[in-house]
Amino acid sequence: MSRLSVSDVWKGYGGAPVLRGVDLEVQPGSLTAVLGLSGCGKTTLLRVIAGFERAERGTVSLGEQTLDDGRTYLAPEQRSIGYVPQEGALFPHLSVQDNVGFGLSRRERRGEQVAGLLEMVGIAPLAKRLPHELSGGEQQRVALARALARRPQALLLDEPFSSLDASLRSRVREEVHALLREQGVTTVLVTHDQEEALSLADAVAVLRDGRIIQQGAPTDLYERPADERLARFLGAVNVIDARFEHGAARTALGTLELRGEPAPAGGASAGAVMVRPEQLDVRVCEEGAAAGIEGLRGRVEQCRYYGHDALLHIRPERPAGDGRSADAPQPADAEQAQDAELLLARVHGEQALPVGTRVAVAAHGPVTTLR
Amino acid sequence: MSTLAPSPPTTPSAPSRPSARPAARWTRVWSGRRRWPLVAIAGAAIAAALVLLPLAYLVVEALKSGPGEVQRLLLRHSVAVLLWNTVRLALACTVLCAVLGVAAAWCVERTKLPARRLWAVALVLPLGVPDFVVGFGWVSIDPALHGYLAAVMIMTLALYPLVYLPVASALANLDAGLEEAARSLGLGPWRAFWRVTLRQIRPAVLGGCLLVTLALLAEYGAFEIVQYQTFTVAIFTEYKLGFDAVAACVLSLVLVALSIAALGGELTLTGRGRAGRPAGPGARRVAPRVALGRLAAPVLAGLGALSGLALGVPIGSLVYWMARGSSTTLPSASILDAAAHTAAYSAGAAALATALAVPVSALALRHRNRVTVLIERLAYLPMALPGLVIALGLVSFSVRYAFSLYQSALELIVAYAILFLPLAVVGVRSAMGQSSARLEEVGRSLGARPSTVWRRVTLPLIAPGLGAAFALVFISAATELTATLLLHPTGVNTLATQFWAYTSELSYGAAAPYAALMVAISAVPAYLLSRRMSTLANAERAA
Numbered sequence: 084m085s086r087l088s089v090s091d092v093w094k095g096y097g098g099a100p101v102l103r104g105v106d107l108e109v110q111p112g113s114l115t116a117v118l119g120l121s122g123c124g125k126t127t128l129l130r131v132i133a134g135f136e137r138a139e140r141g142t143v144s145l146g147e148q149t150l151d152d153g154r155t156y157l158a159p160e161q162r163s164i165g166y167v168p169q170e171g172a173l174f175p176h177l178s179v180q181d182n183v184g185f186g187l188s189r190r191e192r193r194g195e196q197v198a199g200l201l202e203m204v205g206i207a208p209l210a211k212r213l214p215h216e217l218s219g220g221e222q223q224r225v226a227l228a229r230a231l232a233r234r235p236q237a238l239l240l241d242e243p244f245s246s247l248d249a250s251l252r253s254r255v256r257e258e259v260h261a262l263l264r265e266q267g268v269t270t271v272l273v274t275h276d277q278e279e280a281l282s283l284a285d286a287v288a289v290l291r292d293g294r295i296i297q298q299g300a301p302t303d304l305y306e307r308p309a310d311e312r313l314a315r316f317l318g319a320v321n322v323i324d325a326r327f328e329h330g331a332a333r334t335a336l337g338t339l340e341l342r343g344e345p346a347p348a349g350g351a352s353a354g355a356v357m358v359r360p361e362q363l364d365v366r367v368c369e370e371g372a373a374a375g376i377e378g379l380r381g382r383v384e385q386c387r388y389y390g391h392d393a394l395l396h397i398r399p400e401r402p403a404g405d406g407r408s409a410d411a412p413q414p415a416d417a418e419q420a421q422d423a424e425l426l427l428a429r430v431h432g433e434q435a436l437p438v439g440t441r442v443a444v445a446a447h448g449p450v451t452t453l454r
Numbered sequence: 455m456s457t458l459a460p461s462p463p464t465t466p467s468a469p470s471r472p473s474a475r476p477a478a479r480w481t482r483v484w485s486g487r488r489r490w491p492l493v494a495i496a497g498a499a500i501a502a503a504l505v506l507l508p509l510a511y512l513v514v515e516a517l518k519s520g521p522g523e524v525q526r527l528l529l530r531h532s533v534a535v536l537l538w539n540t541v542r543l544a545l546a547c548t549v550l551c552a553v554l555g556v557a558a559a560w561c562v563e564r565t566k567l568p569a570r571r572l573w574a575v576a577l578v579l580p581l582g583v584p585d586f587v588v589g590f591g592w593v594s595i596d597p598a599l600h601g602y603l604a605a606v607m608i609m610t611l612a613l614y615p616l617v618y619l620p621v622a623s624a625l626a627n628l629d630a631g632l633e634e635a636a637r638s639l640g641l642g643p644w645r646a647f648w649r650v651t652l653r654q655i656r657p658a659v660l661g662g663c664l665l666v667t668l669a670l671l672a673e674y675g676a677f678e679i680v681q682y683q684t685f686t687v688a689i690f691t692e693y694k695l696g697f698d699a700v701a702a703c704v705l706s707l708v709l710v711a712l713s714i715a716a717l718g719g720e721l722t723l724t725g726r727g728r729a730g731r732p733a734g735p736g737a738r739r740v741a742p743r744v745a746l747g748r749l750a751a752p753v754l755a756g757l758g759a760l761s762g763l764a765l766g767v768p769i770g771s772l773v774y775w776m777a778r779g780s781s782t783t784l785p786s787a788s789i790l791d792a793a794a795h796t797a798a799y800s801a802g803a804a805a806l807a808t809a810l811a812v813p814v815s816a817l818a819l820r821h822r823n824r825v826t827v828l829i830e831r832l833a834y835l836p837m838a839l840p841g842l843v844i845a846l847g848l849v850s851f852s853v854r855y856a857f858s859l860y861q862s863a864l865e866l867i868v869a870y871a872i873l874f875l876p877l878a879v880v881g882v883r884s885a886m887g888q889s890s891a892r893l894e895e896v897g898r899s900l901g902a903r904p905s906t907v908w909r910r911v912t913l914p915l916i917a918p919g920l921g922a923a924f925a926l927v928f929i930s931a932a933t934e935l936t937a938t939l940l941l942h943p944t945g946v947n948t949l950a951t952q953f954w955a956y957t958s959e960l961s962y963g964a965a966a967p968y969a970a971l972m973v974a975i976s977a978v979p980a981y982l983l984s985r986r987m988s989t990l991a992n993a994e995r996a997a
Contacts, residue, residue, distance in 0.1 A: 135895050159898035166899035172892045176914045185910070186900030233901055 084111040085146030085236040087132070087269050092141035094124075094131055101127045103293035104141070109237070109286075112267040114260075115298075116274055116284035120316075124293045125273040129239045132271065133166045134159035145237055165230030165238040165268075170246045171222040173214035179225050180210040186233040200228040204262065219247050220255045227259060231266060238263070240272040244279065256283060277317050281305060289313055305359075306342060307451050314357050314453070319394070319427050321358045322453060323446075332356045332450060335379050335399070336363070340448030356450040363428035365395060367436065368443040378443035381426065383436045393435040397426045397444055491821055497813030502832045504810070504872050508847020509710065509839065515703040515850050527704045532688070536705075540684045540712065543605055544670045550610040551666045552659055554760060555617025561753055563625040566743045568750070573757055574622070575981065580764040581615040582977035584933040586675025586954075587969045588612040591768030593679050594775060594962045605682040611764040612676070613669055617662030624658035625651075630741035657724050664720040671713050672840030674936040675954065685709045686842050690936065699850060706843045713838035772973070775966035788952065789967055796948040796975075799863065800931035803870030804878075804924045810871065811878035811923060815886045820894075830879070837876045844873050845937035866941045870931040877930060878923040885919020886912075929976040949975075 087109040094102040101124040109115045119125045130136045132143055134150065134157060142152040145164065150157050159166075173182050183200050184192035201207040204224040214222060223243060230238055243259065244252045260283050263270050274280050280287045281301040288298040289309075297309040308314040311322070325332035325339075332339045334356065341356075368376050385396040426444055436442065516524060527533075562573050580588070589608050593599050632654065636646040652659075674686045685705060693702035746753055811833070818830035836844065848869050852859040859865045893915070897907035935950045942951050949968045956965035 133895070133899055135898070158903075159895065160901045160903055162899075164899060166896060168892050168896060172890070172896050174893060174897075174911055174915075185897065186902070229896075229900065 084267055084269055085148075086111050087145050087237045087271065088143075089128070089132065090142050092128070092131060092138045092143060094127055094136060094139055100139075101293055102131070102138075105290070105293065105295055107271075107288055107295055107298065109269055109271055111269055113285040114263055114270040114272060114283060115286045115288055116272045116280035117288050117290050117295075118274060118277055118280040119290035121275055123290050125275075125290055126241055128290065129166075129241050129271065129273055132237075133164055133239055134162050163233070163236040165233065165235035167223075167226045167230050167238070167240045167243055169242045170219075171214075171226035173217075173222055173225055173229075175214050177214075178210065179206065179212050179214070179217070182214065182225055183228045183232055185229060196232070200232055203231075204228045205258070218251075220251045223247065223255055224258075227262070231268070235268065237269040237271070240270065242274055243272065245274070245276070281317070289316075308357075311357070311453055314451075319360050319429075321360065321363070321426055322355050323358050323450075325354055325356045325452075327352050327354060327452070332448075332452070334446070335401070336444060336446035337377065339446055339450045342449040342451045355453045357453050358446050358450050360394060360427040360429035362446050362448070362450065363426065364445045364447060365397070365428045365430055365434070365436070365442050366445075368441050376443045378445035379426075380441065380443055383438055383440045383442060384425065386435050386438060388432070388435045391432050393430050393432055395428045395430060395436060395442075397428060397442060398424060399426060399444070491817070494813035494817050494821075497810060498817050498826065498829045501810040501814050501875065502829045504868065505832050505835050505875065507851060508844045508869075508872065509835075511847045511851045512703045512706050512710075512843065515700065516707055519700040519704075523700065524704050527701050528708070533705070533708070536683060536685050536688050537708075539602075539682065540671065543602065543609070543682070543684060544667050544716075546606045547609045547613065547670055548663050548666050550606070551614040551617045552663050554610065554614040555662055556621050556655075556659060558614070558757060558760065559618050559622040559625055561757060563622050564741060564744055565753070566745050567753065567757075573761075576761045576765065577618055577757070578615050579977060579981070580612060580761070580768075581619070582929075582981070583612065583765070583768050583973050584675070584935065584950075584969075584976070585609065585612040585669070585673055586679060586935050587772070587973060588764075588768045589676035589679035590953075590957055590962075590965065590969060591771040595767070595771045600681045602682060604680040605677055608676055608680060609670060609673065611760075613666045614760075614764070616665040616669065617659060620658040620662045621655055624655040628654055628741060633741065660720050660724050664716060667716040668713055668837060668840075671709060671716070672842065672936070674842060674939075679957070685712070686840055686936070689842055689846070690939075693846060694940070699846075702846055703850065706840075706846055709840055710838065710843055713840070717838050769973070772966050772970050775962045776970060778963050788947070789949075789971065792947045792949045792952045792968065793971055795946055796932050796950070796972075799866055799870065799948065800928045802863075802867040803874065803931040804927040806867060806871040807875050807878040807927045808882065808920055808923045810875060811882040812920070814879055815883040819883065819886050820891055830883075833879045834876045836873055839873070841869075841873050841934060841937035842940070845869055845940040848872075849940060861941060861943050863943055863946075866938065866943070869937050869941050870927070870934065873934070873937060874927040874930045877926045881919050881923030881926060882916065885916040885922075888915070888919075932975045933972050 087107075089105055089107040092102050092105045093100055105124075105128055107115070107117070107128070117125050117128060127136065131138050131151070137156055138151050138153070140153065143150045144152075145162065148157075149155050150162055174185065177185065180197050180201065181192075184197045187196060198207065198210070201210055204227055206221055206224050206228075209217065209221060209225075214225070217225065223246075227243075240259075244256050247255055256279065272280075272284065281304070284301060286298060287301050287304050288295050289304065290296075291313075297304060297313060299307075304313070305317050308317060311320075314320045323334045323336060325334045327333075327341070330341060332341055336358065339356065339358075364378070366376055366378070368378075368380065379399050379401075381397040381399040383395050384398045387394040387396075428444060430436075558577050561567055562570060562577065567573060583591075585608075588611060592604070592608055628651065632650050633646050636650040637643070641649060671684075672686060673684070674690050677684050677687045678690075685708060689702050689705045689709065692698045692705065814830055814833045817826035848865055849860065852865055893911055894907050897911045898904070902910060933950065935954060938948055938950050939954060942948055947955070949972050953965050953968035953972070956962075956968070
């Protein structure tokens with residue numbers, strides 16, 4: 084178990100650099116997810132760490148050992164780093180057990196070790212099969228066992244679950260997660276799926292335009308994203324105008340507690356806060372019976388029902404936002420190009436409301452200042 | 455790490471090794487990154503030099519005689535006649551081959567033809583009969599056959615499989631969804647065929663036509679037999695009988711220009727159609743076969759006539775002459791001798807061509823840059839170089855600079871290797887393209903050095919491709935006549951040269967066993983290859 088650190092790594096392929104000074108620290112035995120859109124340099128970063136590409140500048144080190152610093156460069160076979168590429172990349176001419184034993188010495192290949200590894204990933208009965216006779220999930224497990232066979236000090240997973248269909252994906256994800264936990268191997272997992280990153284990883288590093296813009300625990304990232312764009316990338320967001328007074332934000336949705344940070348100095352000031360859809364409380368508010376209920380009045384304009392929960396689009400009677408759209412690239416919400424004044428509220432499935440219902444919307448803190 | 459318990463604690467770990475000796479680390483860094491490409495670069499450079507050598511030497515030889523002489527040689531009346539003869543033959547044969555090849559392929563691949571698999575093999579097999587043997591087959595039973603029409607008929611029957619094969623495989627792999635979409639947009643079956651199917655198989659048709667044209671430009675033996683003068687025949691005669699090396703070189707360059715024009719024509723016509731892969735994901739649909747109904751009898755009769763004329767006549771006449779010849783003299787010792795020489799030269803050429811194709815393909819795929827792509831293109835250049843041209847270039851070179859090589863076994867092997875390098879590159883490259891660079895990287899990350907990865911991953915994966923490339927070059931070299939006639943070591947005969955010697959003396963009975971042996975050599979592996987291709991296609995279809 085070793086700490087993997089990448090500092091100020093630059094890499095390009097002739098044109099504009101793909102990596103522009105990446106800094107990444109992976110704690111020993113932890114699982115760090117590198118999250119980014121396709122084309123942001125995720126795979127290049129993995130390839131530099133694995134040693135398939137040389138960094139143009141910067142340092143990659145594993146534990147006490149320098150892997151690549153411009154002067155020293157260790158070939159991939161000299162690094163103790165396992166690599167699981169997308170879709171497994173099993174050797175098609177070798178059986179499952181020969182694939183798993185590939186990195187072992189001749190003597191080790193004949194011993195119990197391969198059987199133990201196959202047992203570990205739960206595919207012992209498939210030892211003699213050829214890769215094309217396996218399902219996608221089984222191939223993924225073989226690839227993992229193969230990478231773990233040499234007991235690497237670090238493991239790199241390149242979008243390991245993206246080729247699996249949705250029903251299989253969550254199961255394989257859980258199994259792999261449990262296995263990595265048990266092995267305690269320092270792991271970097273690259274993904275474009277923010278849900279996968281948030282749910283699996285101990286730490287998430289967000290890569291954008293060749294730089295890590297934020298690295299931290301999943302809750303940190305979700306609650307305190309470095310900027311608005313990242314906030315939207317991690318999930319749907321309402322941006323609400325606010326006045327900051329006495330360490331709280333006064334908004335159309337009520338006075339909201341601010342997360343951790345001190346209020347902007349100099350008494351009252353104007354800005355905006357980020358309110359996640361699940362922080363909105365929606366109550367039905369019939370005409371006339373409105374008197375006792377607090378909150379911003381509005382009407383349900385659309386209701387997206389997902390079973391376990393529902394996403395309400397509510398048009399307030401007077402705007403609460405700042406005129407900037409709050410559409411997030413989350414699959415569930417992405418299709419609704421949303422109009423700036425709409426509020427998004429996530430409610431329990433049984434609370435799905437018919438379109439046109441008059442509601443009162445309030446928010447519960449703490450919320451994060453955006454500007 | 456509990457479940458990993460059985461593993462011995464001595465698993466080699468990377469950190470201890472490189473830090474032990476910095477010097478050792480450096481050599482391993484360099485060997486890891488560079489040694490392999492260096493070997494490959496050297497191999498590819500040799501391949502490129504070999505390909506360029508004969509052509510360059512022809513140019514040198516032609517230029518040496520001075521512009522006045524070149525002009526005199528080119529502006530002779532006979533050159534115009536040769537040009538006319540060559541072009542009208544190429545046009546007629548290519549069009550006929552295209553029509554026959556497409557029609558036969560469509561019948562086999564897209565209709566409910568009785569005994570489909572049998573036809574699929576029977577229609578390809580004429581490829582296993584060398585063109586000059588087809589010519590021999592016809593002329594030996596009807597000595598009156600000669601001239602333009604005889605040449606057109608014989609070459610069409612010999613070459614149509616070059617169109618049939620690519621078109622059949624294109625039709626087999628075609629997505630039926632496209633045709634169905636056209637039908638749903640209101641096109642009738644014939645218009646759908648013209649506007650959709652034919653557009654899809656166009657690259658295959660044009661590619662096949664190019665191969666036919668190039669083969670026609672390069673052919674010597676069959677035209678000599680039917681006494682039809684083309685450029686190649688004239689060049690051969692100038693050199694072998696007239697001893698006029700300069701005239702031969704100048705005419706060869708015209709021949710090369712014709713071949714390049716054919717290549718250019720194919721490129722222009724194919725145009726953007728080459729990139730016609732269906733867009734979007736989703737499984738390909740296999741097209742339903744058309745019931746022939748009342749047309750079954752005429753179609754069967756047509757296919758029967760085609761394979762009867764293309765395969766039955768040459769084979770039948772070989773059998774006839776063998777039966778007749780056995781009563782007279784059958785020089786069994788010399789045929790074994792000739793077969794042994796043929797096998798040795800062909801195996802040498804196949805090994806050399808395959809060995810050269812590996813670095814060329816590896817560099818073009820794994821270290822793609824302007825130089826490696828150029829080398830790859832150069833490796834395809836011999837497609838446009840008739841065997842006669844390569845042989846002449848090598849002869850001129852060796853006569854001047856390396857006389858010990860002149861008419862040596864090595865020179866013949868090198869000539870074959872150059873001539874059939876494109877076949878080897880096609881086979882090796884497609885095999886290498888299927889073994890992805892990612893697998894090699896995974897091998898490296900599992901602790902294997904580049905040479906080990908090559909041995910344990912790349913080589914096993916491309917081995918079938920190497921085998922196919924070797925077999926293709928072997929077959930082609932074993933049945934090559936033109937270059938062999940110019941280059942074979944004095945006093946040593948191969949199957950082709952001995953066959954040719956007997957045919958020239960009109961000793962058909964004596965020539966027949968040599969031809970039969972060549973047909974056997976090329977037919978058996980050709981059959982196996984076509985079987986393998988069809989199983990591959992079926993496997994792909996099933997997947």
